[in-house]
Amino acid sequence: MTHPKSQHVVDARYMEPPEPFVQTMEMLDTLKPGEKMLLLLFREPHPLYKVLRQNGYTYESELVPDGTFEILIWR
């Protein structure tokens, strides 16, 4: 799946915890320097944000009208 914001997308909107967390971590491992990934979720993942901050990642979150949080992550 691709998205205007990134080619690397984890659509975790219909996944049960902790799958969104696990899949995001797995995708981050595959990113090349300079690449960004997008996580789609129906909530803001604060525990993930914390892990991202601790590991030197930056993220930007946007709530779109259908209730999806689009979370762009890069290092």
Place this chain on the structure above:
Amino acid sequence: MQALLSFDKAPPFAAPLRFFLTAPLFVLMTGVLLMAVGPDMFASRWSPGLLAATHLITVGFMLQVMLGALIQILPVVAGANLRHPLAVARWLHGGLSTGALLLAAGFLFGQPALLGGAALILGASIAGFLAVSGQALYGVPSTSPTIRGLKFALFGLTGAVALGIVLALALARGWALPLPALTDLHAAWALGGWGGILLAAMAYVVVPMFQLTPGYPARPSWWLPRVMLALVLAWTLAVLLEWTLAIRLVQGLTALAGIAFAVLTLRLQRQRRRARADATYRYWQLGLYSAIFGLFLPLTATAWPPLAEWPGFSLAVGILLLVGGFISFIVGMLYKIVPFLAWLHLQNACGGQAPNMNRLLPELAMQRQMKAHAVAVALLLAAVVWPEWLLRPAGAALALAGGWLFYNLWGAVGRYRRHLAQKVSA
């Protein structure tokens, strides 16, 4: 990778667990009280037994679980970390449990000293919680409707408790206040300004997460907490100005806002991606339909005031909203949260070897307990019309549902502890 799954500062399991295990005992107690007092309890909404039962449920069960869950969930849904969560849990749990018992005893036995003591203990405990949670949320931007909802709900809790203290002291000391109007206002703040907004704020997260539904659309999610809070503020103003027509109108609009939220949630549930109807889904269905009927009554009374004079009006609304609605939503969430937390803590302790969540709390046990609860709701409603015949059986069903809930949660905790012990000894 696995190490990242351990949320280093997640509150210890013992922090929320004490609330989750104590709360069902208050439902059990309510059922026993119904059996002990019998049909007299439903003679009027002001009967001492009914006031006691109402507060065993609202403070002993609902508030207990809500605040216990917030200690756990504030870091997860808002990134707001409570300082010393275990210490907060200890004094808050002690204060809420003692306060709920004193309050119920104060109503039941008409003892001003007990009501005064309850007001003091509950007031101090909840003020303490508001201070620590306010501190945790201070400076946290409202980046999601959930965070905004949480902040508004805590404001609503402040209003509900302040009015509750005024009412308890007015009863204890015989102050000349318009008690019926203030009691309705207290209920509006407690169930609309606090419970309703909190429920919506949590639903935005847990309904899609646990029931695999689409998300709540953004625009109404941002607006609902605002609308609800504006309505209870307008209700307060109308009571202060003694403007009866405005009170009636605001009551109707508040009911309408609640119905809109419930209908939206039902619509999302219909689009869920999980084919199996588990206990949480069924509990939420029961809760949503009960809430819609419970809110439809005051909405109808706005248009047709004689309905509110029917002696069973307040009883039916209270049963539908509290027992059919809030208890159902809360137990539905507990049945996901308790096994999930047990699994998460085991996962961290056992390095990824935790047992399946369904083995910690079997689906069949939850479904059976839910049937007892549904029977209790039905019997309580029927007892509004035939209290002589049905109030004691309704009490027995409610006691059974409460006791069974305790048994199910206790069983899950027992299995969690056994797995943990096996791991430690391995």
